[in-house]
Amino acid sequence: MNDIDIRPLAARDSFDTLTQLLHRAYAPLAAAGMNFSAAAQSPDDTARRAAEGQCFVATSGGQPVGTVTVRGPLDNASVHWFRDADTAHFHQFAVDPRVQRQGLGSRLIAMCEQWAIDRGYRAMVLATAQPALELRGLFRHLGYRDVGDMQRDGKTYRSVIMRKLLDRSPMRAHLLTLARYNEWATRRLLDEHVRGLPETDYRKDVGLFFKSVHGTLNHLLVGEHLLWFRRFAEGVSPSVALNDEAEPDRARLAQRLIEGAARWAPLIESWPESRFDGQIDYTTTRGQAVSLPFAATLAHVFNHGTHHRGQICAALTAMGWRGPELDLVYMLQQESIR
Numbered sequence: 001m002n003d004i005d006i007r008p009l010a011a012r013d014s015f016d017t018l019t020q021l022l023h024r025a026y027a028p029l030a031a032a033g034m035n036f037s038a039a040a041q042s043p044d045d046t047a048r049r050a051a052e053g054q055c056f057v058a059t060s061g062g063q064p065v066g067t068v069t070v071r072g073p074l075d076n077a078s079v080h081w082f083r084d085a086d087t088a089h090f091h092q093f094a095v096d097p098r099v100q101r102q103g104l105g106s107r108l109i110a111m112c113e114q115w116a117i118d119r120g121y122r123a124m125v126l127a128t129a130q131p132a133l134e135l136r137g138l139f140r141h142l143g144y145r146d147v148g149d150m151q152r153d154g155k156t157y158r159s160v161i162m163r164k165l166l167d168r169s170p171m172r173a174h175l176l177t178l179a180r181y182n183e184w185a186t187r188r189l190l191d192e193h194v195r196g197l198p199e200t201d202y203r204k205d206v207g208l209f210f211k212s213v214h215g216t217l218n219h220l221l222v223g224e225h226l227l228w229f230r231r232f233a234e235g236v237s238p239s240v241a242l243n244d245e246a247e248p249d250r251a252r253l254a255q256r257l258i259e260g261a262a263r264w265a266p267l268i269e270s271w272p273e274s275r276f277d278g279q280i281d282y283t284t285t286r287g288q289a290v291s292l293p294f295a296a297t298l299a300h301v302f303n304h305g306t307h308h309r310g311q312i313c314a315a316l317t318a319m320g321w322r323g324p325e326l327d328l329v330y331m332l333q334q335e336s337i338r
Contacts, residue, residue, distance in 0.1 A: 003061070004065060004066075006056055007056065009057050013057055015050070018067055022046065023040070025095055025097060034129045034132060049091065050067075052091075053090075054115055056070075058095075058107070065104065066094060066095045066099070066108050067093070069091055072121065081148060086122040087124065088123075089127075090112040093105075113164075123163055128160060130157060130159065144163060145162060149161060172269075182305050185309055186261040188324055189313070201213070201319050202250060208315055216315075218246055222244050226238060228304075279291045279292060309326060
C-alpha cells in the first residue's frame with residue numbers, strides 16, 4: 001500500500017481507464033444481480049459524475065487502482081439526507097479487485113471526509129445496495145450508520161442510506177469505538193462460539209456468578225439493555241432483578257443481545273456534545289437515587305459487557321471448548337485492512 005498515491009483528478013487522467021476500473025470493481029456485484037451504474041456506465045458517464053464534485057484518484061505505478069467523488073448537497077434530491085445544507089456525500093467509489101482488503105477504500109473515504117470537514121460540512125451520507133453486505137460492512141466499520149432507505153428508478157435493489165457525523169469530539173469518538181467493539185465482541189462470541197455449544201454445557205452451572213453461560217447472557221440482557229440502555233436513552237429507571245431470566249429461549253436471547261448492542265452507536269451519534277460533559281441521574285435497583293458522570297458511566301456499561309464476556313470465555317475453555325479471541329486490538333486490526 002505504500003506505493004499507492006491518492007490525488008485529485010488531473011487533466012492527464014483517462015476516463016476510459018477510470019471506467020474500466022469501475023467496471024472491474026463492480027463486476028462481482030453486477031454478477032450478483034445488482035445493477036450499479038458504475039458496473040456498466042460509459043466513459044462519458046464517468047466524466048459527468050466526476051465533474052459533479054471533487055474526484056480523487058488512487059494510482060500505483062502510474063495506473064489507477066481506486067477512485068471516489070465527493071460533493072456537497074443535492075438541491076433536487078428526493079430524500080432530505082442528500083439535501084441537508086450541512087451534509088456532503090460521496091459516490092462513484094471503487095477499488096481495483098487486485099488491491100482490495102488492503103485499506104485503500106478506507107483511505108479514499110478518509111480523503112472525502114477531510115474534504116468535507118475543510119469546507120464546514122458536519123456529516124457525510126452515502127447510498128448503496130441493501131444486498132451489498134460486504135460493502136455495507138466496510139462503511140459500518142468506518143462509522144457509518146443506517147438512517148433510511150429508498151428505491152431508485154431502474155434499480156434491481158433497494159438502497160440503504162448511511163450517515164456519519166464528522167464533527168466528533170474525542171469523547172464521542174472514544175465512546176463510539178467502545179460501542180463498536182461491544183457489538184463486534186457480542187456478535188463474535190455468540191455467532192462463533194456459543195451458537196454451537198451443546199445444550200447441557202450451555203445451561204450447566206460452571207461456577208460463574210450467574211452460574212451458567214445462559215445465566216450470564218441473561219444478566220447481560222438485563223444489565224446492558226433492560227436497565228442501562230433505557231436509563232441513557234429514555235431517562236427512566238426500570239425495576240428489574242439482575243439475575244432475572246428475562247429470555248429463556250437461547251436463540252431469541254442471542255438475537256436480542258446482538259440487536260441491543262447495535263443500538264448504542266446510533267444513540268451516541270444522536271447526542272449533542274454537551275451531553276458528554278454532564279451527569280446521568282437514575283435510581284438503582286435498590287431504590288437509591290444516584291448522579292454520576294455521563295461519559296464515564298457509559299464507559300462502565302461497555303466495560304461491564306467485556307467483564308462478563310470474559311467470564312463466558314473462561315467457562316468455555318474450562319469445559320474444553322476453544323476460547324474466542326475478543327481483544328479490542330483484534331477488531332482494530334480487522335478494521336485497518338478494510
